[in-house]
Amino acid sequence: MSYVSDYILFPMREFDFDPALENLFLSFDCIKCFERQQIELDIPDQENIVGDELTSEGMMFCKCGEEYYCKIFITPYQGYGYIDGIGSDYRITKLGTDGSFNEQQYEALIDDQYDAIVSNTEFYETFCAEIRSLRELNAIKLANNRADKALRRQIYIGVISSMETYLSDAFINTTLNSDIFLKRFVATFKDFKNETISLNKLYDEFEKIKLRCRQSMLEIIFHNLAKVKGMYLDTLGVDFGSIAVPSKAVTKRHDLVHRNGWTKEKDQIMVDNDIITDLIVDIQLFIDNIEDQLKKL
Structure with a gap:
């Protein structure tokens, strides 16, 4: 190959x-x-x-x-x-x-990552603060054209990363702090559906269920919006609505990160001040819709 x-x-x-x-x-x-x-x-x-x-x-x-x-x-x-x-x-x-x-080191890393997420209980405020910073960066114009293009790429990537962090921290904090939501997650999470547990291990698995859920949530790619949309709806009853705009932005972010600003068809991706301004508006509206529903839970 x-x-x-x-x-x-x-x-x-x-x-x-x-x-x-x-x-x-x-x-x-x-x-x-x-x-x-x-x-x-x-x-x-x-x-x-x-x-x-x-x-x-x-x-x-x-x-x-x-x-x-x-x-x-x-x-x-x-x-x-x-x-x-x-x-x-x-x-x-x-x-x-x-x-x-070894598994001990892996579990230690999982614990560190989890601690960072649960410490961010003000996930909406964190998102908004990051967006404000990115908006301020977008107002800067660098004299060096190549450097300016690199800056626009990083700002675009930062907006999508801010969205992903919010989706992750909001879901994990909200779900793990509620027995009702945790039960829904276990019942509906597709990755769990094919797993079988023998009766002699049932109690042990019950004791570890919250840890299992925590590890699974941390391993989810939260910019996989189709999957995350289903998780939010099934577990929390939160409806993303259309994900066409943010999904397109995620795809563009992918090419900016992994192909250095080129599509697989060898077309260069244009990212300028106006494009980033529009992106920030779109992502802010997308997150605001989710946050409004979470506040009503």
Whole structure:
């Protein structure tokens, strides 16, 4: 199987990570035989970045014959990547370590991530503050044209990231703080539907149900708006309405991040002050509709 670095084959699973780590370990179940797969990627030193980003890539070969291509990108501010061949909502485990993968370290990372989310109980205020900052940045005009284009790209990406953070923090805080909503989540979350529990393990699983839900929520890609829309409706009774506009913006953000501002058809994506202004208005209205419904719960 051959790959062209300028293109990303679908389906794929995106993820992000701390670019300060030395190594990244990824683990997931093969889509064909369900055998556990693991890959280790060296993370290039950020000091070696020349231009916009550094990359690292690798292949996984399952015993059943399935192949998986993984690529990561490192910028001065973030690390992100994708695994080609698995869906966008497929569960993976990611871990940065000194060389050995173990569940204790993974659970510690989950706990840290969870603590950061539950500490953000004012998720709407956090979103609005971030949007105000991005609006102020958008008012800045840089003399260097290339630098100005890079700034517009980062602002656009920031707006979508702010939306994603709100959707994540609002859902997790609201659901885990209510037994009623937690029960609805367990009953309707599609990833749980194919799981079976033997009677002798029923009590143990009951004791761990909140932890299981917490881990599953943290592994959800919250810019997968079609999936997240269903979760909000099934669990909280919150209706997103049309997601056409934010979904289109998410797709555009994908090309800005993973193709450095080019589509897979090799068309350059234009992002200017007016486009960002319109995006901020659209995303603010989208989030305001959700927040208004959450306040009535």
